[in-house]
Amino acid sequence: MLDRVRIVLVNTTHPGNIGATARAMKNMGLSDLCLVEPKLFPHEEAQARASGADDILTTARVVGSIEEALADCQLVVGTSARERHIPWPLVNPRELGAISAQMLQSGAGAKGRVAVLFGREASGLTNEELHLCHKHVHIPTNPDFSSLNVAAAVQVISYEMRMALVEGQAAGAPQWGTQWDIELADNAELERMFEHLERTLIDIEFLDPDNPRQLMPRLRRLILRAVPDKVEVNVLRGILKKVGLYGKR
Amino acid sequence: MLDRVRIVLVNTTHPGNIGATARAMKNMGLSDLCLVEPKLFPHEEAQARASGADDILTTARVVGSIEEALADCQLVVGTSARERHIPWPLVNPRELGAISAQMLQSGAGAKGRVAVLFGREASGLTNEELHLCHKHVHIPTNPDFSSLNVAAAVQVISYEMRMALVEGQAAGAPQWGTQWDIELADNAELERMFEHLERTLIDIEFLDPDNPRQLMPRLRRLILRAVPDKVEVNVLRGILKKVGLYGKR
Numbered sequence: 137m138l139d140r141v142r143i144v145l146v147n148t149t150h151p152g153n154i155g156a157t158a159r160a161m162k163n164m165g166l167s168d169l170c171l172v173e174p175k176l177f178p179h180e181e182a183q184a185r186a187s188g189a190d191d192i193l194t195t196a197r198v199v200g201s202i203e204e205a206l207a208d209c210q211l212v213v214g215t216s217a218r219e220r221h222i223p224w225p226l227v228n229p230r231e232l233g234a235i236s237a238q239m240l241q242s243g244a245g246a247k248g249r250v251a252v253l254f255g256r257e258a259s260g261l262t263n264e265e266l267h268l269c270h271k272h273v274h275i276p277t278n279p280d281f282s283s284l285n286v287a288a289a290v291q292v293i294s295y296e297m298r299m300a301l302v303e304g305q306a307a308g309a310p311q312w313g314t315q316w317d318i319e320l321a322d323n324a325e326l327e328r329m330f331e332h333l334e335r336t337l338i339d340i341e342f343l344d345p346d347n348p349r350q351l352m353p354r355l356r357r358l359i360l361r362a363v364p365d366k367v368e369v370n371v372l373r374g375i376l377k378k379v380g381l382y383g384k385r
Numbered sequence: 386m387l388d389r390v391r392i393v394l395v396n397t398t399h400p401g402n403i404g405a406t407a408r409a410m411k412n413m414g415l416s417d418l419c420l421v422e423p424k425l426f427p428h429e430e431a432q433a434r435a436s437g438a439d440d441i442l443t444t445a446r447v448v449g450s451i452e453e454a455l456a457d458c459q460l461v462v463g464t465s466a467r468e469r470h471i472p473w474p475l476v477n478p479r480e481l482g483a484i485s486a487q488m489l490q491s492g493a494g495a496k497g498r499v500a501v502l503f504g505r506e507a508s509g510l511t512n513e514e515l516h517l518c519h520k521h522v523h524i525p526t527n528p529d530f531s532s533l534n535v536a537a538a539v540q541v542i543s544y545e546m547r548m549a550l551v552e553g554q555a556a557g558a559p560q561w562g563t564q565w566d567i568e569l570a571d572n573a574e575l576e577r578m579f580e581h582l583e584r585t586l587i588d589i590e591f592l593d594p595d596n597p598r599q600l601m602p603r604l605r606r607l608i609l610r611a612v613p614d615k616v617e618v619n620v621l622r623g624i625l626k627k628v629g630l631y632g633k634r
Contacts, residue, residue, distance in 0.1 A: 159534065159537075163527055163530055163531065163537070164525075164527060187532075188532075228554075230554065276413075276544075276547055276548065277412050277413060277414075278412055278413060278414035281411045281414075281438065283412075283436075285408065285436070287537075288408075288412070291537045291541060292541065292544050295478075295525075299477075299525065303477070303525050337627075339631070340624070340628055340630070340631040341631075342624050342627040351620065354617060358611050358617045361610075361611040362607050362610040362611035363610075364607060368603065368607045371604065375589070375591050378589040378590060378591040379589055379628050382589040382628065382632045383631040383632060
């Protein structure tokens with residue numbers, strides 16, 4: 137679906153930025169680059185900064201007007217650094233990803249294309265250019281240092297496109313990755329391990345059974361927070377067994 | 386709160402990437418840059434690519450080891466491009482933002498610091514370096530072109546840190562609660578504890594120093610996943626001390 141997301145660079149001055157844009161796009165799986173009247177292109181500096189994303193540069197389309205770049209697109213979004221005279225529907229990059237996914241996955245947009253416009257290094261997009269857009273996207277930045285490099289802006293937008301269109305909208309932080317290869321321990325195994333731990337702590341005189349205080353709850357909380365797998369529980373029990381033997385040598 | 390997020394670049398080869406990193410950080414409001422044995426720094430190419438983020442370069446700390454870079458950090462996350470031999474808790478940049486927000490906004494991390502490690506341009510972080518980390522973060526990329534420029538990776542991570550910490554776009558279930566009353570352990574405390582653990586496991590003959598296999602990485606992974614607080618680390622060290630005495634009775 138990322139092949140239906142177009143990055144449009146308007147009047148880019150430095151060819152190095154075109155190369156870095158191509159690399160950022162390809163890293164995230166985008167491929168459709170359109171250049172509106174670039175100052176210098178093709179150029180060796182673009183090749184160098186593309187670092188292997190030459191195919192994106194080769195297939196990039198160079199056009200003479202923004203209208204030409206956008207003609208076959210259903211959703212057009214312009215990047216905007218500052219607040220505009222006339223407020224426009226303004227989204228952040230994450231919302232742009234969500235909107236794009238809605239559009240491209242809907243019946244209405246089943247053959248559709250999204251275009252994201254990036255302006256000149258020094259001055260961005262003009263008001264007239266921004267008025268061609270359905271929405272504006274603003275990348276949140278430090279108010280005291282807000283001027284993003286154009287390829288860095290493409291990187292952030294492309295990342296959010298990938299997150300929305302390829303990765304799905306994952307929310308929340310999993311504690312293991314999806315690649316985790318071992319089954320998690322069940323409650324019975326955990327409880328046997330905690331009993332073993334408690335006996336051992338009494339044996340080594342760390343835990344006073346007449347005054348246990350909060351020691352076991354603290355250790356339970358620590359270990360349970362990690363939600364151990366079966367191998368980890370076996371390793372812990374192996375250690376406890378060896379501790380027992382250690383005192384009997 | 387972004388001033389408590391540290392970007393750590395390990396053995397960076399190209400000074401231009403250090404400059405571009407400084408710019409990406411400042412754009413997103415981050416300021417704490419730490420360089421572990423950079424090949425060339427300071428360097429005019431770093432200045433040039435910083436494009437006005439010179440203050441980040443001026444205040445950047447150059448250190449001789451990763452341990453030095455991490456000593457005062459409570460949550461350490463390493464960037465990882467490929468799947469590892471032992472799976473480690475793996476998050477995406479958005480989840481990293483959420484976890485960082487939870488930590489830095491909780492009682493446990495009220496004075497805490499998050500460090501994000503970025504490896505060498507050609508080869509990333511080593512397994513040993515990744516085993517220093519509580520979690521790993523993977524930036525989703527095109528499988529056919531996955532090698533992100535290091536400053537582009539910093540851009541994405543810094544963007545998500547800003548989204549979570551400034552824009553209030555964090556989500557997910559907290560690992561500690563906001564009510565957590567004890568400060569999290571810092572890296573130096575954790576490493577001392579792991580050294581103590583390793584010595585003890587050798588003493589009790591659970592760990593064979595001539596054939597350590599993956600035992601320490603497995604135990605590191607388990608304990609780091611829980612992100613222990615200072616009291617928990619003290620309890621663990623108290624247990625290890627008692628185990629030592631147990632064998633000498």
